[in-house]
Amino acid sequence: MVSSSNFLDLDLDKQKKIKLGLDLQGGSYLLLELDNEPVIKQKLQSKLLEIKDYFKKNKIKILSLKLDDKLIKLKVSKDDVEKISEIFSDKESTINPYYFQYKAHQLDVKINGDVFNLELSKYGIILIKNASLDQAIEIVRKRVDEVGTNEPNILKRGNDRILLELPGLDNPDRIKSLLGKTADLAFRLESKSSNESFGTEKLKLIETGEELLLSKRVIISGDNLIDASPRMDSLNNQTVVSFTLDRVGSKRFAQATKRNIGTRLAIVLDGQIISAPVIRDVIAGGSGQISGGFTFQSATDLALLLRSGALPAPLNIIEERTVGPDLGQDSINAGILSLIIGFLLVIGFMTLKYRIFGIIANFTLIINLILLISILTLLEATLTLPGIAGIILTVGMAVDANVLIFERIKEETSKEKNNLIAFDNGYSKSKITILDANITTIIAAIILFIFGSGPVKGFSITLCVGILTTLFSVFYIARLLTSIYVKINKNKEIIIK
Amino acid sequence: MKKDYKFNQYYKSLNVFSIALILLSLIFLIFKGLNYGVDFKGGTLIEIRVETEKPDIEVLRSNFNKMNLGKISIKNFGSDNDFVVKFKRDELNDPEFIENLQRNLSQELTQDFSFRRVENVGPKVSSELLKAGVTAICLSLMAMLIYIWIRFEWQFSVGAIAALFHDVIITLGIFSALSLEINLSIVAAVLTIVGYSMNDTVVIYDRVRENLKKYSDIKIFDLTNLSINETLSRTIITSSTTLLALISIFLFGGEILKGFSLAMILGVILGTYSSIFIANPLLVFFKVSQKTVLKEDN
Numbered sequence: 001m002v003s004s005s006n007f008l009d010l011d012l013d014k015q016k017k018i019k020l021g022l023d024l025q026g027g028s029y030l031l032l033e034l035d036n037e038p039v040i041k042q043k044l045q046s047k048l049l050e051i052k053d054y055f056k057k058n059k060i061k062i063l064s065l066k067l068d069d070k071l072i073k074l075k076v077s078k079d080d081v082e083k084i085s086e087i088f089s090d091k092e093s094t095i096n097p098y099y100f101q102y103k104a105h106q107l108d109v110k111i112n113g114d115v116f117n118l119e120l121s122k123y124g125i126i127l128i129k130n131a132s133l134d135q136a137i138e139i140v141r142k143r144v145d146e147v148g149t150n151e152p153n154i155l156k157r158g159n160d161r162i163l164l165e166l167p168g169l170d171n172p173d174r175i176k177s178l179l180g181k182t183a184d185l186a187f188r189l190e191s192k193s194s195n196e197s198f199g200t201e202k203l204k205l206i207e208t209g210e211e212l213l214l215s216k217r218v219i220i221s222g223d224n225l226i227d228a229s230p231r232m233d234s235l236n237n238q239t240v241v242s243f244t245l246d247r248v249g250s251k252r253f254a255q256a257t258k259r260n261i262g263t264r265l266a267i268v269l270d271g272q273i274i275s276a277p278v279i280r281d282v283i284a285g286g287s288g289q290i291s292g293g294f295t296f297q298s299a300t301d302l303a304l305l306l307r308s309g310a311l312p313a314p315l316n317i318i319e320e321r322t323v324g325p326d327l328g329q330d331s332i333n334a335g336i337l338s339l340i341i342g343f344l345l346v347i348g349f350m351t352l353k354y355r356i357f358g359i360i361a362n363f364t365l366i367i368n369l370i371l372l373i374s375i376l377t378l379l380e381a382t383l384t385l386p387g388i389a390g391i392i393l394t395v396g397m398a399v400d401a402n403v404l405i406f407e408r409i410k411e412e413t414s415k416e417k418n419n420l421i422a423f424d425n426g427y428s429k430s431k432i433t434i435l436d437a438n439i440t441t442i443i444a445a446i447i448l449f450i451f452g453s454g455p456v457k458g459f460s461i462t463l464c465v466g467i468l469t470t471l472f473s474v475f476y477i478a479r480l481l482t483s484i485y486v487k488i489n490k491n492k493e494i495i496i497k
Numbered sequence: 498m499k500k501d502y503k504f505n506q507y508y509k510s511l512n513v514f515s516i517a518l519i520l521l522s523l524i525f526l527i528f529k530g531l532n533y534g535v536d537f538k539g540g541t542l543i544e545i546r547v548e549t550e551k552p553d554i555e556v557l558r559s560n561f562n563k564m565n566l567g568k569i570s571i572k573n574f575g576s577d578n579d580f581v582v583k584f585k586r587d588e589l590n591d592p593e594f595i596e597n598l599q600r601n602l603s604q605e606l607t608q609d610f611s612f613r614r615v616e617n618v619g620p621k622v623s624s625e626l627l628k629a630g631v632t633a634i635c636l637s638l639m640a641m642l643i644y645i646w647i648r649f650e651w652q653f654s655v656g657a658i659a660a661l662f663h664d665v666i667i668t669l670g671i672f673s674a675l676s677l678e679i680n681l682s683i684v685a686a687v688l689t690i691v692g693y694s695m696n697d698t699v700v701i702y703d704r705v706r707e708n709l710k711k712y713s714d715i716k717i718f719d720l721t722n723l724s725i726n727e728t729l730s731r732t733i734i735t736s737s738t739t740l741l742a743l744i745s746i747f748l749f750g751g752e753i754l755k756g757f758s759l760a761m762i763l764g765v766i767l768g769t770y771s772s773i774f775i776a777n778p779l780l781v782f783f784k785v786s787q788k789t790v791l792k793e794d795n
Binding site: 023031033171173174176177180316317318319320321322323324326327330331334335337338339341342345346349350353385386388389392393395396397399400403404407411432433436437438439440441442443444445447448450451452453454455456459460463 | 641
C-alpha cells in the first residue's frame with residue numbers, strides 16, 4: 001500500500017519530475033537492427049583457421065576442411081573419427097568451448113561416416129550476437145554523443161536490436177545517415193600484378209568510378225586511428241580529413257610508404273575507395289590526411305565516424321517515429337483540456353447525483369489524482385498522450401468504487417436503523433465486489449504493459465497505478481470522511497440520493 | 498424507491514439481436530477485413546500542416562502522386578490545415594528520403610507547410626506488432642476466464658467470457674464496417690474494454706451469487722432480474738461518468754486519440770449492455786441454482 005511518508009518525500013526531492021514521452025515533448029524514436037550475417041561469416045572463417053591450427057598442433061591428419069555456407073565440413077581418416085568426436089564433445093575442449101551457463105557447446109557436431117558437419121549452435125550464435133550488440137551500442141553512443149543531442153536514451157532490445165530515443169530532435173536525418181555507415185576504414189595498396197587472384201580484390205573509386213585492383217592486406221585500419229578532424233588544406237583550398245595514428249599504426253604506415261613509393265595507396269571505407277593517392281614520400285610521424293572531394297559537412301561527418309570507430313556489422317533502421325515539437329505541444333494542450341473538462345463533467349455529475357456524498361466522492365477523486373500523479377513522478381514513469389487518456393479514464397472509473405459503496409449503504413440504511421452499523425455493513429459488503437471488479441482491469445492493464453510498446457505502455461502504467469490509488473483513496477480517505485459525517489449525524493436520518 | 502424493471506422479458510429478443518450483430522460483424526471482419534494503420538501494415542505516415550486558408554487536398558494529392566511512391570492515401574486529419582499521407586515502403590535505410598520528399602514538395606507547393614509527424618514502420622516490425630497485439634488480446638481473454646473461474650462457478654465464467662467476446666467482436670465489426678483505422682492505441686482500447694466489461698459483469702454476478710444464497714425460492718430467471726435492478730443505479734452512474742470522461746477525450750483530446758476514445762465509447766456501451774443482456778441470460782440457460790453456488794463453498 002502507499003504510505004503517506006512516500007508522499008511527503010516528494011517535497012524533499014525536487015529533482016524528480018514527470019518525464020514526458022516523445023509524443024508530447026517531440027523527438028525521434030529509432031529502432032535499429034544489427035545485420036549479423038557478416039559477423040557470423042567472419043567468425044566461421046576464423047573458426048576454420050582455428051581448427052586447422054589445432055589439428056596440426058595435435059598431429060591429427062585432416063583429409064579436407066571447407067566452409068559450405070554456414071557449415072564447416074571436416075573430413076578425416078576413418079581411424080580418427082572416434083578420437084575427434086571425443087575432442088569435440090569434451091567439456092574442457094578449447095576447440096569447441098562449452099558454455100556452462102547454457103549447458104551447450106559452441107558448435108553442434110553431426111558425424112556422417114568420416115565427415116564431421118560442424119555448425120554454430122543456438123547459443124554459439126547468441127553469444128556472437130550479444131558481443132556484437134554490446135560493441136555496436138558503444139559505437140552508437142559515441143556517434144550520438146558527438147552530434148550532441150539532448151539526453152539521448154540508448155537501450156538494448158533482444159540480442160540484435162538497439163532502441164534509440166532522441167528527445168527534442170525533429171529531424172533525425174543526420175543521425176540516421178551517421179548510423180547507416182559501418183565506417184570500416186582500411187588503407188590498402190594497389191596490387192602490383194594486373195590479374196585478379198586470391199589475395200586481391202577489385203573496388204570502385206567513388207568519385208571517378210575507376211576500378212582499382214587492391215591487395216587484400218590491410219596496412220592500417222580504423223582501429224589504429226586515435227583522432228580525426230576536418231580541415232581546410234591551404235595548398236589547394238580543399239576540405240580534407242586529417243588523422244593521427246597510434247604507435248603501431250604509425251610504424252606500419254611509415255614502413256609501407258617507404259617500401260612502396262610510386263604505388264597508389266587506396267583509402268577504403270565500407271567497401272568503396274574514397275581516394276587513392278600515389279605515395280610520393282615516406283610518411284613518418286603518424287599523421288596524414290584524406291582528401292576525396294569532401295564538402296565541409298561530409299568531412300565533418302567522416303571525421304566523426306572515424307573517431308567513433310567502426311560498427312561490427314551494418315545497422316538497419318526498422319522503425320522510426322518522429323514527432324515535431326508543435327504537435328507535441330498541441331497534444332499536451334489537448335490532453336490537459338480534455339482532462340479538465342472530463343474532470344468537471346464527472347464532478348458535476350456526482351454532485352448532482354449524491355449531494356453531500358457526491359462532494360465526499362469528489363474530494364476523494366482530487367486526492368486520488370494527486371496521488372496518481374505523485375506516484376507516476378516517484379516511479380519516474382514516462383507520461384504519454386495515451387497516458388493522459390489513462391488518467392482521464394481513471395477519473396471516470398474511479399468513482400465506481402464510491403458509487404458501489406454508496407448504493408450499498410443506501411440498501412443497508414433501509415434495513416438497519418443504526419446509521420453506524422448500516423455504514424459499516426455498506427463498506428464491508430461491497431469490499432469484495434470492488435476488489436473483484438478492479439482486479440479484472442488490473443489484469444488487462446498488466447497484459448497491455450507486457451505486450452504494448454511506446455506510448456501505449458504509458459497508458460497501461462497510468463491505468464494500473466490509477467486503480468491502486470483509487471482503491472487506497474476510497475477505502476482510507478473516503479471512508480474517513482464518510483465516518484466523520486455519519487458520526488456527526490448519528491441520530492438523524494441520512495438519505496443518500 | 499425500489500426499482501423493478503422487467504429486464505428478463507427482453508432476454509430472448511435482445512439475444513437474437515446480439516447474435517445478429519455478431520454475425521454481421523463477423524461477415525464484415527471476414528469479407529471486408531480491418532483497416533490496419535502503418536503500425537500493423539508497415540509503411541510510412543506523414544502528418545502535414547499546410548499554412549494557408551482552406552488548402553486544396555487535390556493539389557497535395559497530385560504532388561505526392563508525382564513522386565512515384567506507389568499507391569498513396571491522403572486524408573484530412575482533424576482540422577482543415579492538417580493532412581495525413583500514407584504509403585507503402587519496405588526500405589527505411591535511406592536517410593535522405595524524408596528530406597528529399599520535403600524538398601520536392603516545397604518546389605511544387607506555393608504555400609508554407611511543415612511535417613508534424615513522421616512514422617516509418619518496417620515490414621518485420623509491423624508483423625511483430627500485429628502478433629503482439631493479437632496475443633495480448635487473446636491472453637487477456639484467457640486471464641479473465643481463469644480469474645472468473647477461480648472466483649465463481651464455471652457457468653459464470655462462460656457467461657462473462659461470452660459477454661466479452663460479444664463486446665470485442667462487435668466493436669471490431671463496427672471498426673471494419675466504418676473502415677476506421679486499427680493501430681496500437683485501438684489494441685489498448687480493446688484490452689481496456691475487456692477489463693471494463695468484465696468489471697461490469699462481475700458486479701452483477703456478485704449480486705446474483707449473493708442473492709442465490711439468500712433466496713432459495715426465486716427462480717434464476719427472476720433472480721437475475723432482481724440482481725440487475727439492485728445494481729442498476731451503480732451500473733448507470735459508473736457508465737455515465739466513464740462515458741463523460743471518454744466523450745471529453747473524444748471531443749477535446751486531439752485527433753490522435755479519436756480512434757482510441759471512439760473504440761472505448763463503443764466498448765463501454767456494449768459492455769454495459771452485455772453484462773445485463775448477455776451475461777445473465779446465460780446463467781438462466783445453464784439453469785444455475787442455489788445448489789450451484791453452495792457447492793462451491795464446500
